[in-house]
Amino acid sequence: KAGVTQTPRYLIKTRGQQVTLSCSPISGHRSVSWYQQTPGQGLQFLFEYFSETQRNKGNFPGRFSGRQFSNSRSEMNVSTLELGDSALYLCASSLGPGGRETQYFGPGTRLLVL
Amino acid sequence: AQSVTQPDIHITVSEGASLELRCNYSYGATPYLFWYVQSPGQGLQLLLKYFSGDTLVQGIKGFEAEFKRSQSSFNLRKPSVHWSDAAEYFCAVGARETSGSRLTFGEGTQLTVNP
Numbered sequence: 001k002a003g004v005t006q007t008p009r010y011l012i013k014t015r016g017q018q019v020t021l022s023c024s025p026i027s028g029h030r031s032v033s034w035y036q037q038t039p040g041q042g043l044q045f046l047f048e049y050f051s052e053t054q055r056n057k058g059n060f061p062g063r064f065s066g067r068q069f070s071n072s073r074s075e076m077n078v079s080t081l082e083l084g085d086s087a088l089y090l091c092a093s094s095l096g097p098g099g100r101e102t103q104y105f106g107p108g109t110r111l112l113v114l
Numbered sequence: 115a116q117s118v119t120q121p122d123i124h125i126t127v128s129e130g131a132s133l134e135l136r137c138n139y140s141y142g143a144t145p146y147l148f149w150y151v152q153s154p155g156q157g158l159q160l161l162l163k164y165f166s167g168d169t170l171v172q173g174i175k176g177f178e179a180e181f182k183r184s185q186s187s188f189n190l191r192k193p194s195v196h197w198s199d200a201a202e203y204f205c206a207v208g209a210r211e212t213s214g215s216r217l218t219f220g221e222g223t224q225l226t227v228n229p
């Protein structure tokens with residue numbers, strides 16, 4: 001079974017631009033979560049989607065948004081990019097929501113904001 | 115709110131030596147606990163998980179972890195480290211919340227393996 005895939009793997013943007021990242025979960029997984037990883041803040045939860053509904057949201061500004069499609073694929077969008085948004089963005093999928101469900105991570109999208 | 119502490123930012127061991135990575139958590143109910151490993155430029159790979167039952171759990175690559183409720187700890191161990199184990203290790207807590215779920219990660223422990 002294929003793992004979690006994320007596209008693109010690398011991205012360079014400039015301040016003020018917006019960016020969309022894509023995540024395809026493991027087949028049969030209906031929950032998708034997004035995390036931001038930076039050297040200073042570590043791994044931080046962004047949001048979780050299940051059945052096309054946002055179930056949970058981390059402490060990030062409204063510039064960070066996401067959505068989930070009927071096939072469980074998910075996208076996250078960051079508008080008005082700031083230098084501090086440079087990070088590795090990780091997507092994780094699980095069968096369903098809930099802390100008991102194991103989350104499987106993709107390889108990440110590395111975003112550099114110049 | 116849950117939190118996770120990994121007291122050791124960086125650990126260096128010799129190949130063949132034993133390893134223990136520490137993890138302490140704070141959570142008001144029964145925690146769901148995970149250990150993940152991340153190699154440079156890669157995503158996170160699940161090593162093992164604890165939900166309930168036997169407090170000693172076995173994982174992949176010869177790793178094991180022991181849940182100790184009295185100490186709020188979930189330390190990761192390996193009896194003999196291989197050079198390929200060099201990576202960053204993350205302990206995480208999962209919790210059921212009314213509106214979904216999230217993983218809370220520790221700061222990570224960077225493992226260096228000397229030949």
